[in-house]
Amino acid sequence: MATMNMIEAINSAMDVALSADPNVTVLGEDIGFFGGVFRATAGLQKKHGKTRVFDTPINECGIIGVAVGMAAYGLRPIPEIQFADYIYPGLDQLVSEAARLRYRSAGEFPMPITVRTPFGGGIFGGQTHSQSPEAMFTHICGIKTVIPSNPYDAKGLLLAAIADNDPVVFFEPKRIYNGPFDGHYDRPVSPWSKFAQSEVPEGHYTVPLGKAAVVREGSDLTILTYGTMVHVALATVEEKGVDAEVVDLRTLLPLDIETIEASVKKTGRCMVLHEATRTSGFGAELAALVQERCFYHLEAPVERCTGFDTPYPHSLEWAYFPGPFRIGTAIDKVMKS
Known part of the structure; x- marks a missing residue:
């Protein structure tokens, strides 16, 4: 067990999945050498290599489209969309391809894609870095929608999502990425907020979807x-x-x-x-x-x-x-x- 915030727990989940299954890959903008804009993928490319954890162009449609092809081929991709606000260019790939391909192929092609993306406000990101579009994805048959609230659940839910054979959109509340707060702008830390930073197993476990x-x-x-x-x-x-x-x-x-x-x-x-x-x-x-x-x-x-x-x-x-x-x-x- 280790005390982790949500970023550390998410990083640990991907590290465990990459170590356990050679078919797991991580892709997205700045997620390789740089480790992601929020550092969620820090150290993963160095440990697992550039063919398992790799940077992409700024092309959300391309990121998700490539992930669809990878999943159809037998891989388990984890594409990161840098902010949920940027997911819309890739929406057609999610709705028309990822959500439907398993059904359209009579089960021949599962779609084990886990789209990670930070969502919500709390960092003064303005209109293009703060949206909460989760309701849109609950309307799409074939996509699972997951939102953790604490590090323990974040790691367990992410590992469950990676193992799932259906596409999952995994929304990460950026406001609590780095530790506890109590709901007030001027009081970022409070003893009651035991759920925002918690003891997390370092190995594999899942929280059921x-x-x-x-x-x-x-x-x-x-x-x-x-x-x-x-x-x-x-x-x-x-x-x-x-x-x-x-x-x-x-x-x-x-x-x-x-x-x-x-x-x-x-x-x-x-x-x-x-x-x-x-x-x-x-x-x-x-x-x-x-x-x-x-x-x-x-x-x-x-x-x-x-x-x-x-x-x-x-x-x-x-x-x-x-x-x-x-x-x-x-x-x-x-x-x-």
Whole structure:
């Protein structure tokens, strides 16, 4: 066991996979000699060689297209898209090729591709380095969508994704890449945030895809969230003193609806929380599922707390994030209904 932040855990996962399977390759912009813009691939090319870990041109369509061909040939590529905002040029390759080829070939060509990409805000990256497009990928049949919230899960989920025979888009919340924070811009570290830096096994293990985690048990209401917002939810709950159950979804698709249903039926109230914009965000799907499955157990309407329906602001990004004040207001609304 070693204490790791999320970057170190992700690096460790790829190192373990590269060491165990000669078919695993890592490719992307600046991921080789430089080790990636966030250093997630640091040292991997030196250890495993330039044919296993290699740099590509600035061509997201080409990166994912090459990965599709590699996977069809029998390899297990891990393409990195430097920021989730840049994934759109490669979207056709993901939607029209990677997501469908296994079905179109009657299973002859599996697609074991794991597309890693940092997403969300927190680094003052502005509109082109801060987007949260996860809901788009949950709409695509054939692609799995994974978002870890802590180093232990990040490594275990990434190893599970690499071993999976279907394409996985693995979103990494850059705001918690390097350690704990408590949801406030001016207070980056707090003792409660034990989930953002944790003990991680140095060898191989997996966290199953499609299984949520109850990171805090409670009886007053259920908060459904993922990624960075898990930590902000925990901070808010502790500050307000509300007995909320916080469910870290971990995988948006496939979704662990059984854990969600059990929690909401226990608490009778539900709030969904994410950083992405509100309209057509994944929270809308969660609210619909909870209403369909738990209607007669609900004591109040399902509440959403999200980012705003605006272009991502640069100087005002900390006002854009759902923080303790906005989340607390949403909790009060649910509890008083």
